[in-house]
Amino acid sequence: xxxxxxxxxxxxxxxxxxxxxxxxxxxxxxxxxxxxxxxxxxxxxxxxxxxxxxxxxxxxxxxxxxxxxxxxxxxxxxxxxxxxxxxxxxxxxxxxxxxxxxxxxxxxxxxxxxxxxxxxxxxxxxxxxxxxxxxxxxxxxxxxxxxxxxxxxxxxxxxxxxxxxxxxxxxxxxxxxxxxxxxxxxxxxxxxxxxxxxxxxxxxxxxxxxxxxxxxxxxxxxxxxxxxxxxxxxxxxxxxxxxxxxxxxxxxxxxxxxxxxxxx
Numbered sequence: 001x002x003x004x005x006x007x008x009x010x011x012x013x014x015x016x017x018x019x020x021x022x023x024x025x026x027x028x029x030x031x032x033x034x035x036x037x038x039x040x041x042x043x044x045x046x047x048x049x050x051x052x053x054x055x056x057x058x059x060x061x062x063x064x065x066x067x068x069x070x071x072x073x074x075x076x077x078x079x080x081x082x083x084x085x086x087x088x089x090x091x092x093x094x095x096x097x098x099x100x101x102x103x104x105x106x107x108x109x110x111x112x113x114x115x116x117x118x119x120x121x122x123x124x125x126x127x128x129x130x131x132x133x134x135x136x137x138x139x140x141x142x143x144x145x146x147x148x149x150x151x152x153x154x155x156x157x158x159x160x161x162x163x164x165x166x167x168x169x170x171x172x173x174x175x176x177x178x179x180x181x182x183x184x185x186x187x188x189x190x191x192x193x194x195x196x197x198x199x200x201x202x203x204x205x206x207x208x209x210x211x212x213x214x215x216x217x218x219x220x221x222x223x224x225x226x227x228x229x230x231x232x233x234x235x236x237x238x239x240x241x242x243x244x245x246x247x248x249x250x251x252x253x254x255x256x257x258x259x260x261x262x263x264x
Contacts, residue, residue, distance in 0.1 A: 006095060025112035026055065040248075044083040044241055049102060051075045053163075054237070057107055059217070066113050068122065073109035075128065078102045080240070082132070093261070096136040104129045105160075107233065118171075126165030133157050134189055143197065150205075152191035157184055158213035162233070167220045176222035185214025192257030201248035209240040 056073040060066060082100025089095065104127040112121050136154035167176030193207030215234040222228065 002016055014241050023098060026155065039088040041086045041088065041246055043246045045244035046081045047241045049080055049238040049240045051077055051080045051105055052237045055234040057232040057234060059232055061092055061227040061229050063227040064229060068110055068111055068113035070111040077104040078105040085222040092140045094138050094140065096138065098134050098136060100132050102130040102132065105188055114140065120169060120171045123168050124166065127163045128216065129161050132211065134187065138191065146197040148195045148197065150193055150195065154189040156187050158187040159184055160216040161212060162216045162218050165218050165220065174222065174224065175222040178218040178220050181216060181218050183216055187211065187213045195246065203246040205244040205246060207242045207243060207244060211240055214238045
């Protein structure tokens with residue numbers, strides 16, 4: 001009798017385990033944990049900067065007395081290259097930290113002053129280059145046929161350098177040389193562009209950027225015994241066109257299929 005009851009209890013326990021396993025097979029396994037880097041991406045870009053008209057101020061030395069005024073000033077366009085790292089907060093908001101180097105742009109200006117009944121000309125030339133560091137935020141406006149338009153804004157700093165700046169007065173064979181200054185200034189940018197999804201983790205974007213990158217001031221030491229004057233290139237800005245490549249660094253694999261339901 002005891003052995004018969006033992007066999008019945010064992011069969012009942014095995015039946016309960018089988019039923020429990022069948023019910024457990026009806027539930028899909030939980031998704032794998034999200035890796036920490038699934039929303040991060042890398043971005044590189046190149047572009048052309050169409051530098052706008054700046055403000056050129058003559059900062060006269062208090063020891064000098066002159067009625068010099070600028071008649072013309074200009075700046076050449078520049079090219080730039082840069083990169084950064086970004087984070088997709090959700091499917092419409094992302095953030096980027098970027099750095100780019102702007103190549104030398106030639107600056108040129110001339111002006112005149114009067115002295116002793118005559119009019120005299122001064123010409124100025126130099127090279128302006130910059131490093132731009134920005135923290136940006138972008139809003140993606142939806143995707144249609146793999147195209148995603150977006151807008152954005154950024155703030156940061158610009159490290160501007162003015163090199164080989166010269167002051168030449170052809171009327172009296174006078175000249176002066178600048179001090180090759182480098183300065184940090186506040187910078188900000190506004191963006192509008194469109195990205196194309198080449199694949200799930202690779203995108204190409206074409207972007208317009210309005211960039212304001214501050215100012216730079218140089219002091220010119222003349223060849224003779226004269227008091228040095230200073231010149232400020234202020235309200236520097238550029239209309240930039242850039243081509244970018246964006247790579248998502250940790251594309252997630254597709255989730256595993258759910259287990260088959262038990263039959264019977």
